[in-house]
Amino acid sequence: MFIQIIQGTCHRQDEARDLMDQWLADVSPGAAGWLGGTYGFTDEGELLAVVRFESREAATASSERPEQQEWWGRMEALFDGPVEFHDCDRVVMMLGGGSDEAGFVQVIRGRMDDPDALEAGMREMETMLHEARPEILGATIAIEPDGTFTETVAFTDEKTAREAERRTMPESGPVHEAMAAWDRMVHDLQFHDLHQPWFASRA
Numbered sequence: 001m002f003i004q005i006i007q008g009t010c011h012r013q014d015e016a017r018d019l020m021d022q023w024l025a026d027v028s029p030g031a032a033g034w035l036g037g038t039y040g041f042t043d044e045g046e047l048l049a050v051v052r053f054e055s056r057e058a059a060t061a062s063s064e065r066p067e068q069q070e071w072w073g074r075m076e077a078l079f080d081g082p083v084e085f086h087d088c089d090r091v092v093m094m095l096g097g098g099s100d101e102a103g104f105v106q107v108i109r110g111r112m113d114d115p116d117a118l119e120a121g122m123r124e125m126e127t128m129l130h131e132a133r134p135e136i137l138g139a140t141i142a143i144e145p146d147g148t149f150t151e152t153v154a155f156t157d158e159k160t161a162r163e164a165e166r167r168t169m170p171e172s173g174p175v176h177e178a179m180a181a182w183d184r185m186v187h188d189l190q191f192h193d194l195h196q197p198w199f200a201s202r203a
């Protein structure tokens with residue numbers, strides 16, 4: 001899987017949402033290799049799009065289509081300023097990946113020191129995460145070559161997620177060890193909350 005993250009400040013939110021719906025209806029049918037996406041606005045007015053493709057080649061081919069370029073020209077004009085793109089060939093899925101049934105999504109950006117160690121311990125971490133945080137429906141971790149990552153976590157709803165965050169985690173045992181290992185591995189974290197996310201997937 002290949003993931004592209006698109007991020008930029010956009011206060012013309014209704015227009016942007018309408019144009020993205022238009023992309024789904026009119027442009028996405030010709031986007032071979034497009035798998036789906038998670039979208040939303042933060043409280044600060046940033047639009048975040050986490051878009052999944054089968055491969056980088058599929059994403060490139062999609063972006064080069066005339067109808068895609070014409071659509072993006074109109075979309076780019078709705079942003080307040082420059083738009084960031086983050087291309088990630090390395091994708092780790094937790095609990096099967098995200099979920100279009102999520103009521104709340106948190107996007108976490110940061111840097112990780114050892115992506116290989118993350119993948120090696122993922123199976124064990126998944127089991128413990130499912131037991132400790134059942135409100136998490138799934139997640140993807142998209143990793144750039146320099147270790148910058150974007151984790152997209154799907155929750156059943158925000159209230160349950162916040163309540164779980166406030167619970168005291170065990171001070172010892174496997175869950176504590178897994179969380180401590182994660183904390184040692186990642187740094188420079190930035191959290192982006194999508195209170196009203198929307199989703200798109202290839203039918």
